[in-house]
Amino acid sequence: MPEKTAGLVQGTLDMLILKTLALEPMHGYGIALRIEQISRGVFQVNAGSLFPAFRRLERDGLVASEWRPTENNRHAKYYRLTELGKKKLKAETREWQTQIAAITRILEA
């Protein structure tokens, strides 16, 4: 299947996940759906990159997970942002904005 996330800059998926989780704890599919919706379909996240990213973030202590019931009465693994993750998100966002501003300036110059 065509990989639309190939357009994602390396490392941005992690940031998008963190941002999505900043609102509320979510399970895997919820996160994928949310990223797709908010980006209005520009980013389609597939499971092959999403789950390794979860494992990475969890190992780094940026997110934590627990199993709890979903609204459809099933058990799902919910991810939530840790304090470390919040800090990381803030730093990443700032860094990202600086870079975008710089790139924009260059492109418009």
Next chain:
Amino acid sequence: MAILRKLVSGLKVLFRPEVAEKEMDDELTDYFEEAVAAKVRSGANPEQARREVRLEMGNMDSVKHEVRSAGWEFFVETLLRDVHYGLRMIRRSPAFASLSILAIAVGIGANTAIFSLVYGVLLSPLPYPDSKRLVAVGLHQRGESGIHTLGVADFLAWGDQQRSFEHVAVFSAGSGSFALSGLGTPETIPGITVSADFFSTLGVSPVLGRGFLPGEDRPQSPLVAVISEQFWRDHLGSDPNVLNRSITLDGSPHTIVGVMPAQFRFPASKPLDVWAIRRFPPPQGRPPYGLLAFGRLKPGVTQQTAQAELDASAARVTQQFPTSPELVSTIVPLKQWMVRRVSTALLILLGAISLVLLIAVVNVANLLLARASVRRSEIALRLALGASRARVICQLLTESVLLSSIGGIVGLLLAFGSLKAFLAFGPGNMPRLEDVGINGAVLLFTFAVCVGSGIVFGLAPALEASRGSVNHPLRAAKGSSASYGARRTHNALIVSEVALALLLMIGSGLLIRSFLRLRDVDPGFRPDHLMTAVISLPRSYSTEPQIRAFWKEFLAKVESMPGVSAAGISMSVPPNQLAITNPFTVEGQGYDRNRKLQLAEEMAVSPDYFRALGIPLVRGRWFSESDKVEEEKDPMIVVINETMAKQYFNGQDPVGKRIQTGDPNPQSPWETIIGVVGDVKYQGLNAAPQPTLYVPYNENGWTPWSWQMYLVVRTPLEPKSIVPGLRTQLASINKDLPLSQVQTMDQLIEDSVVQERFRTWLVSGFAGLALLLAVIGIYAVISYSVAQQTREIGVRIALGATAGDVSKMVLGHGLRLATAGIAIGLISALGVTRILRSMLYSTSSTDLLSFVLTSAVLLGVALLACYIPALRAARVDPIVALRYE
């Protein structure tokens, strides 16, 4: 903290894989169900939704694989699996595995042993605190270099005035010994005299008692000594009250103030028994220069500063003794000075042995390459099933590193053994042997070499095996000849193996030739049937008449012994036991004190010394018992050697001419030359001939120097058989006198070339090993290619080729490879053997004979190795060969 978390979660996966797998399955299933539910909500029918989601998510197993490979534990898992698989492959082909492991074990073992020598002697810091600040210090004339000895005046001036060092110290140069009496049979023990700060400069402390105190080396201080732990045990029964006990050294009682630990050996390479204090009375002149100096620099002080300071103090001493030459200083790190004689040889040995390892590595690469083509079908299958090429290469490399590690472990055992043998039987006169061992640094080296060689010999085969299309090898796995690329790699490896082996063989050829020439050197006398020993008179022989009387009586008794044809005494004996050198001035030369000192080997001898050694008389006469030399008014006489006659008398007869000795000074007494004798080697068989001066031992001024003399006795009998007689004669004069260092002259000569012999043997051993490995390599590759070409050979024979044609073809292949290797080896040897130059005695580093002979041997052996496969090829039965599939 973060690392800990990663470690814990990784370990969980490693040890409870089923839990992690279950959780991952659950999560993915849940994801799937959620996605389907979402699609159903937006109107799709459930069947349709399931199919779409399955398509979107892709292969579940590959998703799981992605997740698994995100953690570090994945790497460990893969490695463990590869190691497990590698072990299985090794077990499955024991012949191949044991051959490669053996080759690697020998290579790594020898490398480890040599490296532990290099590390212990050259690389590891000296075992003293802050040893980087320790330096050796020497004074010499401008234009000379290296660490030279200095005299008492220079030491005292420097010690008083210097500000750059925390401590400075000196010790007596030369291989020191003391006559020990009063503890059972008198004997000679190894020991030196040192200044008071000797131990504090090094920063070492005794296991018992103390070192010397500042000022203990002043002229009137009582005599004190520090002994070794071994001497304490062997001679004093580890007496706990040993401190303040007195021992008699060279006839003077010394009070023991400390016991040094067994591993302390400075400055000698052999263990010393005693360090006695040396007292420094105000010097009458600048020479003799008999002290070796060292110091501990203050932190932050550079060698240049210290050197400038020493230069200044030497200049003041020159003013104090106006006839003495201007001296300048050299300072080098103490370690560098200690290992100066062995560092080149050790590094060359390390280079040679790494060539052997390289050949072993090439050999194993060849074996692996041959197997790689056998394993192509297995690997093709893996590639077809989706393994990446990198993954396959990794797995093959794991296998080869596994091989080299097993080889390394076996090699480590070999290294332990050979190092033990070396320390027991090798040349004991190598400095710092006590610091040699298999330690952490050596193990690290071995580990690095293991992994490195595993990767090196595994890389080419791994690349070769994983190369090419997936389809082709699966189809043509059986019966086909090796690919062109593989054959080319084989050939290149063999050529380099031959070249490397030739390089080593030429090196060893040069060393052997040099060693043979060294052994053939004319020492200037007849060394057979000569017994030598040392006799040291104690201080109780305090006056000149006493010393003269003793030698006269003793020599008369020895010469009257049955079986003794001549006996003499001398301060120095060949081939390398030179005690002193002395500057001299020939009459009419003038007294420019900045002229480079003309140094002569000078020694006091008895008249029969020349006859006993068999030194030929060239002109004039030898000394005689009737020469009147004992009084101050008597004219002084000397005998010189041919080199001095040639260099300083312009072809005139030197007999009757006069010289002065000591620093150039018009006031020095004149000495008349009465004879010229042949050159004798006193500074090693490989030393160029030097001017030599002989003076009568009983001459006025020389007798006090004659308290310690070598005895040389010529006998038509077996030399050792006269030793008991010598001891009896000695005891009949003084029962407290030891006859020490009893050795035949043949033994002295053997001992003088022990280092040369040792490294010649070692390098030749390496070269033999290299030859063996190269031959095995050639044999294996030629056999392998014959086996691969069986079908082709069968066709040739069927088409009318004779057995001769076929074996010619196979031999031709081997010959081409060997010749190419030899050509490359010869060219590189021309460049490389230059580094051997300092170790070669009258042998050019491009010695034609060594080059030609070794090449011929290598070529012959290589052809021999090809002969067996060639015979096998000639016997191929075309029918069997064509049915081979």
